[in-house]
Amino acid sequence: MHISKFIIRNFRNFESADFNFKEGVNTIIGENGSGKTNFFYALRLMLDDTLPRYMGFGERDFNRNLGNWQGHWIILTTHFSELDLSEESQALSIHACGQLDTEEEKPKGSYILCFRPKSHIRQELYEYSQKEDKDKSGLENILSQINITDYETVYLCRGYLNFSKDDIYKSYVGDFENIIFPNPNEQQKQKYGDYLPREINLYNEISCTFIKALRDVASDLRSYSNNPLVRLLKDKGKSIEIETQNDLVDSINELNSSIASLNEVIDIQKGIDDSLKQAVGTTYAPNIEIRAELPNKMDKLFQSLRLWVGDSDDEDRGKISELSLGGANLIFLSLKLLEYEKIKTDKVANVLLIEEPEAHIHTHIQKTLFDNLHQHNTQIFVSTHSTQISSVSKISSVNILSREDKKSVVFNPSYDLDDNEIVRIERYLDAVRSDLLFAKGVLLVEGDAEQILIPVIFKRVFGLSLDEIGVSLINIGSTGFKNIARIFHQDRVNRRCSIITDFDESFISLPINKDDDNPEQKKARNSQKSGVERKDNLDIFCEKNMCIKPFFAKNTFEVDMLLESNAYEFKNIVHEVYKTKSKIKESKSNLDSEDVEVSGREVLKLATTKKKGWFALLVAEEVNVNTGVPDYILSAIAWSSPHINSASKVKAVRYRLENVHFTAELLEEDIELIKIHSSFNSIESDEDLLIKFRDCFQEDPLTKLLNHYDS
Structure with missing residues (x-):
């Protein structure tokens, strides 16, 4: 049994959100303030027994986009897949309502938390909606009388309504705009959900542990209730033979007696006794004795055990409080994983929530740790804004959070993609390129020159960085844009993605008859043909996708840059390519030519001679506030950043x-x-x-x- 979906309606910065999950490790990535912590808290409200079961909500827990919270509901829905035959699982099973999904070998289930107005308020809203003279002012009068104390928290199961859908919410909660409210006595329980049977306590059957980002590991390991080491040792204590346990107890009792019989201890005991009798007299003075109380029971003995640790390159061992924060967090996380694997396998489901493990963990360890997190019978949820972790995340197990219009939205980047498409994307994403998952807008380019120069040009010409406006520029390394660009779609990652490439129109004259081409003209003609085909293919690929748009240099990036009156920048690095004065002079003269056949040839010759990436690095040093910017690049940047403020x-x-x-x-x-x-x-x-x-x-x-x- 595992969590397959989590739906949030009207809770904090989530107006309406759908999370989709897989077995094993799931990643929730997003910028600061995007709602990762609120997501964890919402899930914990349903599953974590360290939080009060009937915890009340406050006015500020309602999503602010509601405007007036009064009358609205907070709804959290957890969907489970592959339920087993246990009584607890069957209590959640939607199949009990006759909604059997024949394509599933094992049933699905749901567990729902509703924070809603009490029945008399819902009844009053329904009755008012039935009046012929109803109007907005009358509704507002009713709503204005509602206090937070008029709300109740209820837990339901077996419901299969998706309250993130506006039509469902309006139908079962209420349409505030049109003043239509359902009769609370006639709602279909099969869809809405049943009350969880009193004899079923999911807290006892689903184990949920939250590992916060900046935890005090030393304190947790001193605690009995939060210490995974104690639990592991206590579990192992059951297998220690009785004879061995008795021998240990006898040894400790003997040690306690030896400590208490030390002359120094007896002297202190006698001194305290004399002092008491002098103070209150022998009639009222209590009798005292000093005893050693080293624990002589196995569970108490295990509580006295402590981890002594040291860094990987140090043979010395010390208390865990002396270890680095990253090392301490790694130890605690490892203990929790071992605890789930060894002890909690009798639970219906084990859930581990890990908040931003990158907080104190080194870059390389992040990737290794995350790649090895898969544990038997444990579903893990990791929140992060680390590109290292996101780069090794399976796209099919990623949910992306983003801020949009004062609320958080959820993107599922693998939605409606086939397995081959997903595999290609996952192979592509590395620690550099995975930042496209965090961006508000994306520029995909095909080469090193664009990757190097476009960010520099934007910064020096406009005084802004692409990062500052939330745009990531990603070098695809070829013209195979489709594999990555397909992530961006209104049903997946609903962010704008500009594809920047070359149309490769020939800037040199070509004979009418291609048979008359010399080698240079033949190469130019073939590039031009490829450019036309590339444009046609990309136009078709982007045609029905509102999130992707191609932008083309008329010729090539270097030539189009030169034609924006940028001969100055290129002339300044000619001496890095040629060493003789005559060659340098000739090259500069060619770059100044108004004939594009001359200047275009020269700039491409320079780039080819020096290699395009190195050439771009040299040109980047000369870019300044007066550098011209090709219009197709300006258009691509603007289209990818409509959010710019x-x-x-x-x-x-x-x-x-x-x-x-x-x-x-x-x-x-x-x-x-x-x-x-x-x-x-x-x-x-x-x-x-x-x-x-x-x-x-x-x-x-x-x-x-x-x-x-x-x-």
Whole structure:
């Protein structure tokens, strides 16, 4: 039995969320504030016996997007798959309601927590919704009278309604907009759920342990209730032979007697006795004796055992409190895994929740640890914002959390993908490329040159980094974009992904008859043909996917960069490619040529001679605030970052104003720059600043970028 789905409705930053899980290890990844901790807390409310069973919710536990929380419900639903034949499992089984899924060898079940208005409130809402003269003001009058004390917490089972769906929520909870509320006495229990039988206590049958990120391991290992070492030893204590136990007890009793009979101990005992009698007299003075109380019972003996540890390169051993935080966390996690494997296999299900294991654990250990977390009969949930852990996560076992419009949304990156597609994605993701799972927008590029130069250009031209606006740039390493781009889809990871590639239109003249091509022309013609085919294939691939869009350089990246009046940047690194003065002079002259056949040939020759990646590194050093940016790159960045806020745009405007020497050609009118700058300084509104900049500098790269956000 394992958790296959977890649904949250109206709880904290989750307005409506569907999590899908597999057996074994599941990963919940997401940025800070995306809801990872709230997800764990919601799951613990249902399964963790360290939290109160009928824990009350407060007003702030309702999702803020509701506006008015009064009348709404918080609903947490846990779905289980592959239930066994135990009484506890069958109490959850949806099949008991006649909903047998013939495709499943083992039944499914559900366990539901509802925080809802009490029955008299629900009845009042229903009765008002039946009135012909009902209106919004009347409904608001009823809702305004509801207090948090008018709510109840109930646990249900066997329900199969998905309350994350708005139509289901409105049908069974209420349509507040249209003032339609169901009759609480006529709801179909088979769909809604039954009360969990009183004799069934899931807390006793499902073992749930939460390992928080910044835990005090030393304190936990001193605790009897939280100490996995004690539990492991106690379990082993049952197998110690009685004769051996008796020998140990006799030895300890003898040791206790020896300690108590020491002259030093007897002297202290006599001194205390004399002092008491002098203070209160012999009539009222209690009799005292000092005894050694080393535990002489096996369970108490095991509690006295402590781990002594040392770092991997140190033979010395000390208390666990002396170990590094990372080492201590590794030890505790290992003990918990061993405890589940050795002791808790009699439970219906074992659930281990691990919050951000990267908090104190080294990068390489993160990957190794996560890769080896699979344990028999234990389902593990790991939350992380570590690219190391996400890189070794199975895409089919990943749920991505993201902040969107003041709420958290859940993406399932493997939804509706076949096994081969999933395998290709998992092979591709490594610690560098897996950051695309965390991004708000993605740029996929096909080569090292784009990977190196585009982030540098964006930073130096606009004063912003791609990371700052939540965009990840990923080098695919070829033109095989489809394998990775398919992750981005309205039903999977609902984030925009721009594919940046070359159209490879030939910039050299080609004969009408291809048979007349020389080797250079033949190569250019073949590239052009491939470019057309690439564009056609990508256009078809992206046609029905609202999350993917291709952007093409007219020629190639290097040539299109040069044609944006960037000869200066390329000329400055010619001496790194050629050593003779004549070659350097000739190359610079070619780069300055207005004939693209000349300049285009030269820039590609430089890139090929130096190798494109190294060439891009050299060019990156020369990129500056005046570097031109090809329009297809501006368009791709803007399309991938519709979420960019006004503050970032204003920051870019002020950066340009402070760093660019604007010429009259860039201005709408030929007026003095001093007047331009002084006029900008007097603007207080961000919106007015953006409008003023775009009006004055219509040909500036930033204006072109901002225009793309409007298109």
